[in-house]
Structure formats: C-alpha cells, structure tokens
Amino acid sequence: MTKILITGGAGYIGSNLLKSISNNNFDVTVVDNLMFGQNDNILKKISNFKFVKGDVRDKPLMKTLIKNNDYIIPLAGIVGAPLCDKMPKEAQEINSDSIRFICENTSKDQSVIMPVSNSGYGVGEKNKYCDENSPLNPVSLYGKTKVEAENYIMEKENSISFRLATIFGVSEYRMRTDLMVNNFVSIAFQKKKLKLYEPEFRRNFVHLTDVSSAFLYSMKNFEKMKNNIYNLGLDDANMSKLGLCNKIKEYIPEFDFEIVIGEKDPDQRDYFVSNEKLKSKGFEAKVQLDTGIRELINYFEKREI
Template sequence: MDFVITGGAGFIGSHIAKHLVSTGHHVTIFDDLSNGKKDNLDSIINKIEFVNGDIRNFDLLKNTLKDTDGVFHEAALASVQESFSKQQEYHDVNVNGTENVLKLGKEFGFKIVYASSSSIYGNPAKIPIEEDDPKNPINPYAQTKLDDENLAIKYAQMGVRVIGLRYFNVFGERQSRAYAGVIKKFVKKVRNGEPPIINGDGQQTRDFVYVGDVVQANVLAMNSNVDHGFFNIGTNSTITVLELANLIIDSFGLSLKPIHGPELPGDVKITKADISRAKKLLNWEPKTRIEEWLKSTITTRTNLDLITD
C-alpha cells in the first residue's frame, strides 16, 4: 500500500517509516525538517520518497496526498515550554496544518491516524486516565492537541476516517527533547559523570511507552475496522522522575545524587493511561518496559548514542 507520513523524519515518524518499508509498503515522507532530521532515515532513504514541505502549504500537501491509501500524521511543534512564547505559531502549525490533512482526507477518502497527546487531560481528576475523562489542557501545546481532536470529530461527522492516538511519554532510540526528553537529558548528564537536574521535587509521575510499541499502535489503528475514535497509548504503569534519575545513575554504576531545580510551568503532576480501549478495539498492548529497556541499553551501551545525540 501507499502511505504518507507527515513529520516522517522526526522521532516517531521515522520509526513508523522504517517499519512500513520493512513490511513492503511504499512510503512518502512529508517533512520540513524544522524538527526532524534526514539522518533518521539514512537506512531507508533510497527506498522512500521524500518531500520537503510544510503542512501549512496546502497545495504541496494536496499534491503529495492525492493518491495515498493512508496518512500517518505526526507533524507538529511539540515543546510545552516553547509553546508559551510561540502560541500563534503552535496554533498555526498544529491546528491549521492538521485541518489541511483532514480537508484532504475528506476530498480523497484516505484514512488518517494522527498523533494526539495525553497532555489534553492536564492534571487528571483520577488515575488511571480513561479516554472519556475531562479534558483540561494546562499549556498552549496541549490546547492545540485538544483543538485537533475537536477538528477530528467535526470531520468524522463528514465521513472522514480519522483516529487520534493519545501518546503518553514516548521513549526510545533517536528520541527528541519533545517526547520524554527528560530521559535524554538525564542519560547525557550521567554518561558524562554529572548529576541529573530534576525540575521540582521529582515526584512527577509518568507513564513511559516505548516507540516500537507506539509504531504498532499506529499500524494496528490504520489496519483496523475502526473508522473514528481516540485511544490512550501508554502502559498503565508509572515511574516518578526521581526514580527514573536514580535508575539511570544505578545503571551506569555511579553514586551521583540528582540536583533539584525549580518546577517548570505547564508541567503535569501525574500521568497513567487506562489502555483497555486500545486493547479491546485495536488488539494492541505494549511489550517493552522502560526499566528493562534503560538498564539493557545503558549496561550494554547498545544504541546509547541514539538517545544522547
């Protein structure tokens, strides 16, 4: 089949691309390289088509998507902290750009699986978080993701097949600062023999999900009989930021003590996904636990450069 991945040179998009190529699909990457890197596609660059484009460029996007069977929409600006100072740009790229994809889905009839975010829940009223729980974004980035969901509902009512995957904290090889960036920062510090710096008391609790499992969620959603819906993509397990820092220190065999700095604005206190809907309707569940992956990656030094570059 023919698939297009917007943001396909980014962290998650490039992993989706490699999987699709390995399973015999024709893949086109649409990316303006503002956040993504062509280096992420080195191993498949001769097996794909690459279009250097911005999702706000409707005509170029239309020309790229007109003959596709499905779109994995990963393109977005994704820094919570940056979103405070660039609110208009975040809305323009994340919301207006997403609506361009949805408009073309309506025109050409292809299915869309796109990256939503657990950030739309804000600080949840209860744990674990279910998909129908209240939405209370506490930063501009999260608001753009909720705006995207409202657009997805609107276009689904017009017949567009669109599924939103609410990623929790995605980690893995080639991860960016936007997704589970705390891992990248901690590993880089500790690898250099320096103590990791924690924003706040470190009791922030996170649900980390491996990028390979996220890829499977995307593929299963695209191939499913579900035409529209939103799904939590997490693990239903948690680790505190302080525990994460100490796990990384211990895995390197060092005796460092984390340093605590001020809390960051717009940082949620706790995330934990109820994933029963994804298990039931997409037949998906995560396979990789962060504790095991980190210990293995650090102790064997396998692919360690891919999370610290």
C-alpha cells in the same frame, strides 16, 4: 498497494515508523521541511519511499499530496511545550490549523491516524487513572494545540487518534534528548547533577518502537479500531519522576539527583493513564523501561567513543 502519506516523517517518530513499516507492501510518501537540518539522503537509506521537501502549511502542495493516499499520518509539528512557547504562531499553524486543512481535504474513504499527546490530561485526579473519557485540561500551548487537532480528527469519519505517553528510546536518525526519560538518562550518563522538582508528579511513558507498532497495527485492524481515541502507553511505566530517577540509578549508581522542596516545576503535568481501551482492541505496549534505559546508555556510550 496501500498508499500512505506521512507528514513530518523525518522526525523522531517518523524515521522510526519508516523503518518499522519498510517490510510491508506500502507505497509511502513523506513530506517534511527538515527544520532541524536533517539529511534527507541518510533518511532515504532507512526505507524505500518518496520524499518531498516541503511545508505542511503550503496548501496547494498539500492538496496534491493528500490526493490518492489511503492513509494520512500527520506527524509534522512544533513538538513539546518549550518549543511551542518559543514559536507560538508556527505551533498554532502547524499543530492545529494544518490538521484542520488535512481533515477538510480528505474524502471519507481516506483515513487519518494521528498521534496527539496525553499532555491534554494536564493535571489528573489523585489515585485515579485518566482514561479516554477523562476531562481534558491542557496546561501548555502545546497541549492546547494537540487537543484542537484531535477535535478536528474526531469530526472526520475514518480516523484514529492516539494519545501518546512520553516516548523513550533511541532514534538513530533524529534523536530527542528533551523527552523526560531520554533526558534524565543523558544527564545521569554525563554524570551531571539533576535538580528534581515536584518528585511525586506522575507520568506515563512508552517506547518508540511500540508507537510504530501501534500505527502499523491500527492500519491492519482499521475497521475494528476506527473513529476512536486510544491512550497509548506502557502500563508498567506509569510512575512518578522520583520512581524514574530511582530506576535510572539502578543502571547508573552514581546518578546524582537532588530533590528540591518547595519549588515548582515549570512542567505541571501530573497524571497516570489507563491503556485498557487499546488493549481491548488487541494491542499492548510491551517494551520495558529497563530495556529502554539500557539501550539509551548504550547509545550514549557509543557517541562518547
């Protein structure tokens, strides 16, 4: 039976991944320090796996856990630029140093599949799509730690790095409303005003279930995919922030956003991303932004009741 270790498995992506892979014949172990006060008893109902409450910086623990697994999927992290700015020491140790430790302590027969952020593209060129060979130019500590982590992963034989677009969609176990689409829909739903800075800035988005499907696909097609970096985003969701707001307004007509001229967004990311390389290996993100927006509205409606 294929053995998988998922670090940070009690998070937004991890808990969804556990659900997606539950029908496969995998022996899964999750290690997570439950830093958001997640309830591991609820998590255990998602799927059948071993849960270890622990910290990925605990080297003896990690050495024991890494051993005997075929795949390591490191999801534990201090995620997003604002949180990394609040916790810079932890961001460095968890997002970057712990990945180096995993790479140094896996044999060449063990495989690592890791999500990094396409934040590394920072500010892309106008009228050009960033591909995996585009220069990396991270504009935040978060982006920098993820670029370092990817460098460690790529030095290791038998590894895959997914440069993820900003994810959207509902994760019932650990919801994130700080991600751009989730955040804007939440604001629109609560009929709050949104000040939109630098509305022409471009981003790429991807649905949470497509991310889980890509992980599963890469394990099933590891030989043809290994030792590579892939952008993972939805082609139809390469859009500006203004485009996103207009799309949300189709579903919530009273969404009141105000374009602010002449002021900078603290988040300076601005890029479109090409997902062609991953498509050439047979995987394509499919869940549309419209589906995600409807799903999010439904989620917020249920919570209101």
